Each structure stands twice: as C-alpha cells, then as structure tokens.
Amino acid sequence: xxxxxxxxxEKGYDRxxxxxxxxxxxxxLSGLYYYFSSKEELLFLIQKTCFDTLLERLSKDLAGLxxxxxxxxxxxxxxxRFFGDNMAEMKVLSHEADALTGDYRKEISDRKRTYVGLxxxxxxxxxxxxxxxxxxxVTFALFxxxxxxxxxxxxxxxxxxxxxGSVILHIFLEGISSRLPNQGKGVAEADPSxxxxxxxx
Amino acid sequence: xxxxxxxxxEKGYDRxxxxxxxxxxxxxLSGLYYYFSSKEELLFLIQKTCFDTLLERLSKDLAGLxxxxxxxxxxxxxxxRFFGDNMAEMKVLSHEADALTGDYRKEISDRKRTYVGLxxxxxxxxxxxxxxxxxxxVTFALFxxxxxxxxxxxxxxxxxxxxxGSVILHIFLEGISSRLPNQGKGVAEADPSxxxxxxxx
DNA sequence: TTCCCGTTCGAACGCTCGTCCGAATCGGGA
DNA sequence: TCCCGATTCGGACGAGCGTTCGAACGGGAA
Numbered sequence: 206x207x208x209x210x211x212x213x214x215e216k217g218y219d220r221x222x223x224x225x226x227x228x229x230x231x232x233x234l235s236g237l238y239y240y241f242s243s244k245e246e247l248l249f250l251i252q253k254t255c256f257d258t259l260l261e262r263l264s265k266d267l268a269g270l271x272x273x274x275x276x277x278x279x280x281x282x283x284x285x286r287f288f289g290d291n292m293a294e295m296k297v298l299s300h301e302a303d304a305l306t307g308d309y310r311k312e313i314s315d316r317k318r319t320y321v322g323l324x325x326x327x328x329x330x331x332x333x334x335x336x337x338x339x340x341x342x343v344t345f346a347l348f349x350x351x352x353x354x355x356x357x358x359x360x361x362x363x364x365x366x367x368x369x370g371s372v373i374l375h376i377f378l379e380g381i382s383s384r385l386p387n388q389g390k391g392v393a394e395a396d397p398s399x400x401x402x403x404x405x406x
Numbered sequence: 407x408x409x410x411x412x413x414x415x416e417k418g419y420d421r422x423x424x425x426x427x428x429x430x431x432x433x434x435l436s437g438l439y440y441y442f443s444s445k446e447e448l449l450f451l452i453q454k455t456c457f458d459t460l461l462e463r464l465s466k467d468l469a470g471l472x473x474x475x476x477x478x479x480x481x482x483x484x485x486x487r488f489f490g491d492n493m494a495e496m497k498v499l500s501h502e503a504d505a506l507t508g509d510y511r512k513e514i515s516d517r518k519r520t521y522v523g524l525x526x527x528x529x530x531x532x533x534x535x536x537x538x539x540x541x542x543x544v545t546f547a548l549f550x551x552x553x554x555x556x557x558x559x560x561x562x563x564x565x566x567x568x569x570x571g572s573v574i575l576h577i578f579l580e581g582i583s584s585r586l587p588n589q590g591k592g593v594a595e596a597d598p599s600x601x602x603x604x605x606x607x
Numbered sequence: 608t609t610c611c612c613g614t615t616c617g618a619a620c621g622c623t624c625g626t627c628c629g630a631a632t633c634g635g636g637a
Numbered sequence: 638t639c640c641c642g643a644t645t646c647g648g649a650c651g652a653g654c655g656t657t658c659g660a661a662c663g664g665g666a667a
Contacts, residue, residue: 219418234648235648236644236646339564350551353547363543376547376577379582381580383576433615435655436617440613444655
C-alpha cells in the first residue's frame, strides 16, 4: 500500500496502471489480486487507512481540550504534520477524491464530513460574531492553505513542516480575529466585463 | 473547448474519453481531430487560453498601481473572480497541472512561474521584515486558499464570488500583518511518535 | 451544371488497460 | 516422506482507449 501510494501520487490514479504497481512492489500482476479485489479497492484502502489514522491521532491529541483556539491549533498542526509525514498518501487523498465510486466513495465522504464538521464547529466557536464571516467559507480557506501543500512543498528547500503549520495557523487566527469589512466595499474600479472567456467572440 | 473543459472538469482528464467530448459537443469522434491534433493538445489549449486570459486581465487591472497592498488586492480579486466565472476551466488548470508532458507542460509551467513570481514579489514587498515569515510559504498559503475553491464552492449555496475574494484577501492581509511568533514555540506536548503510518507494524 | 476544397464522419486499427484462470511453488504438520 | 492449504505467477481475454483513413458532403466559383 505504501508503494502503491507513491505510484498513485506520482502518476495519478488513472495514469498509474496495475502493472506500474506490480513493478514498484515486486509483486506480480496477478499476485496483487490475491490481496486486493480491484484497483479501486486498493485506492479505497489507501484513503481509508490514511483518513482513519489522521482522525485517530487527532482525537487522541484533542482529548480534554476545551478552548476552541487550542483545539484548532492542535487540529492544524496535526493535519499539517501528518501531511508532511505521509505526503504521498495525503496527495492521493486530496487529489483523487473523485476517483472512487459507489460505496467506496460514500465511506470516504463520510469520514471527510466528520472531519470537516469538527473543524467547522471549532471555527464557529472562534468567530465571535456569527455574521462577521461565513464560517463555511473561512473553514475551507483554512483547508485550502493546508491541502494545497502537496502541490508545492519540497522538504529539501522549504521550511520544516512544523514551521509550516505554525505559519498557516498564525495567518488563519490573525486573519479571522478582526471583523471583516462589510460587503459593497471593494475594487469598484475593476473591469466588470467579460465573464466566461470562451464566449468572447 | 468550453464543452471539453466541462467534460474534463467533471470526469477528470484521464477518465474523460474523446468519445465523451464528441458526445458533449455533438462533433463526431474523427471530426474533433480536424480541429485538434490530439487529446493532449486540446487540454493544452484549454489551459493556455485560460492562463493567458487571466494574465491579460490582471495586467490591465494592475496598470499604474504602485502600492503593493493595492496590487495584491487586485490580484486576489481578479483571481477569485476569474475562478468563479470560469470554474470548469480553472478546475482543469488547477487539477490537471501534471497531465501535460513535454513542450506543452513547459509552456504552461512558464506561465505559472510568471504568475507566481508576480504574486511572490508583491508579498515580499508587503512583508516588512523579510525574516518575519518565509515569503514563499506565505505566497503558497494564499494560492491554497484561492485554488482550493473548486473543491467546495457551490454558487447556489455559498456567498458570492466577490465576497469570497474579499474574505480571502482579508484573512491573508490581516494574517501576515503581525509578526509571526518565533520558531520553537508550539505544541510541545504533541505526540512525537508515528511518522509514516504504513510502517507501524 | 461541374468542379473543387474545406469540412464531416463511419468504421476500423493497434495498443494498453483491469481482471481472471489454472498451474506451479512453498513450508509446516502428520 | 507425503500432503494440503496458502501463496505466487505467466499468460491470456475482452473492453475501451486515442488515433487514422478514405469516402462523403455541401456550397460558392467558373
């Protein structure tokens, strides 16, 4: 599964053939089907194991913490650190979310909902005035900062992963601590024309 | 190209067959090859057109603006608005970045480097003390908030796209306006064990 | 009307894919 | 030593893929 994650992460789930995985693991093509009933099940098991481990460690670190800010700190650092330590698996989890179908897809979606809900509730508690900012939008902004990591992070040239978590947490907490300016204000001088560009002629 | 973008966005580049595009456009399978020399060229042209339009509009809006904060405001709002107006194309651009090969890939990478460099320089100017935070990390945190949009944004239930841009811009500017706490501080009590989870037994 | 050329398409080609089957192999208990 | 269940694998199968080719179409110029 570890080797498969790396193959999926590098080539993408669809471009990676079962023969690629066979070569990467040293197990013969048909030998793989002794352990996994299909390529999709293999992807599912990778995602499931990854998610379950992430959630399990999180709930351990979260035990007994009441302050929402402290809880969010633990969440962000846990997420980012896990990302750094399991880059291939987390890339597969982030990037191949739509590849699963049927019950496989549903089971992963359930876990995702659980996790997002946890963060979402935490964010709601931190936002003092509930109309100050839409908690859903703000939550996904946070997930964006964290989940985008796989597209650019290179351990050999970038800061340590722990530092990364601190920076993202800091930006987020400081970013939502001051009330947002109301709607209507903004770049009024911006070009209002031209929406979908393929229609322009 | 518009219809193809939607097919690629919905099914993913690899899972989408040329026959799917044929069905979505009403053009016969071989008829498509009168306009495009390959499936990959079609993907390339979508990404290129999308990027070029984005950059073109940006440079128009940016003309004459000196203040780095104002420039960044225009960048973020332009990016997010463009994202909202061309969700399918931007999903393809964000999600299928690794699908291109050879010269196609290089040409898109060049544009990406140009764009990221523009934002990066802007962020550097805003960060007063250059050692306060790593500009590269901060820049990609911003891109993360913006580019993650395609995974969750639903126009019918979420805030308007312009509001979204304002929120992201606000989080980012407030988030980087105060000096980051130094390294070393953090969750010292966090579980230090267990890095890659597939090795745990 | 005839010709021509830009456009469209049905049908097929070769290839790679995920999956399966039946045989070969291995190692510990009787 | 023999046996048996667990494990491994070479080789094949059918399906779907991207791509090609030669024929057909259609409308403006001569």
